[in-house]
Amino acid sequence: MVYSVSNYLDKLNIVLEGEKAKIKGEISRIEKREKTIYFDLKDSDGEPAVLNCLIFRSVYKMMGIEFQEGMEVIIGGEPNIWKPIGRLSIKVESVELVGEGVLQKAYEFLKKKLEKEGLFAPERKKKIPVFPTKIGLISSRYGEAIHDFNANLENIGFKIKFFDSRVEGQEAVPDLIKAIDWFNKKSDCEVLVVIRGGGSWESLQAFNNEAVVRAIAGSKIPVLCGIGHERDIPLATLAADKSVSTPTAAAQFISHSWRETKQYIYNLQAKLLNSFEELLFYQESKLTQNSEEIKNQFSSIYHKFPLLIEGFKRIFSIIGQTINNQKENLAKSTKTLKEKFTMAIDTANQQIKNCEEKIKIQDPKKQLRLGYSLVFDGEKIIKDAAQLSVGQLIKLQFYKGSADSQIKKIKK
């Protein structure tokens, strides 16, 4: 079978399409164009060997690595022959730095830079909502992480939207960014959970990638990171709104408000019922106390009642007696009064009689009857001869009748 050049190159390209590979080499001959950067990758020692490479600007930017001549990297990509010039080149999809020292340096540099920008500052972190139900989960469908997460999530009807993403090496970068972007644009999730089990420093490079870190920091939906790590904290973890160290811990964190609330509700219920029970008990004891008091008072009344009646009786009898006494007194005193009065009258009568007697004795008529006479000068009784003069007319009063006479001689 004979091909045309074009047909043959097409056939080769179909074969090459599946030949994705990771290749380590040294960057040289960098040529930056508007949308694409071309460079050569060559072995630093051994026989001369060169691969033509190209990387789209968008991917280059995402990788967060500034190409320099002589820089040692591992590229990931797919070969393809560009037909017009028949050149095989690798379309680069990922770039990783090689060598612990270089990685460490890049990590420190980026960390400082983002720190300075305030990307990790606590005040810019969003709060993971309490009682979240809609969760956006970002992880690899092949990893253990997702299993750990689901196994440790409380069953309270969480609605989990899972976005499958690579989580190893730099290839994970575009996936992670896409996932975060998708959830922010297309979902109503309340929290994004980015998880991955522990791994080597190199394998975690995507989580130290500037673009990924910025995507996490820029997410409108709060991000919870559960990325296992051994030494330096991945920068994604620092940028997340909340970070825990494992996928299991992430599930527990999401569940904790729910789980704690279950217990909390139980406690509140116990408290509430206790309070009410106490209240009832208190009221009951108060009631008992009151009724006891009432009973006591009543019984004291019962007890005192006969005494009271006795008392009343006594008082009444005293009153009765007093009234009788008074009556008697009154009667007595009336009698006495009468007696006294009569006596007084008798005495008075007697005295009057005595007076009469005396008066009777003293009556001049009585003397006259005995033979005595009275001598008047007109109305005046003559008691002394000196009152008289010779020739004076006088009147003699006898017991019976009277006589006028004239004085002849006076003897003194």
Add this chain to the structure above:
Amino acid sequence: MPAKKENKNLGSSLKKLEEIVNWFEEQKEVDVEDGLEKVKQGVELIKYCRSRLAEVKNEFEEVKKELDKENIK
């Protein structure tokens, strides 16, 4: 979003429940009628909260990536 409203209700129900429990703790002498009213309210809130916390199987759904094949620009 109904879910958000529900969440808010769970949160606010909890708050109300806390207030009732605190009310009991703060009162020196509680009127039985008032207490009973509060307990009734509390029990309703507990019922609601429990129903929200009841065990319901989580739903797990993988996102279909309509953009998967597209190149990132």
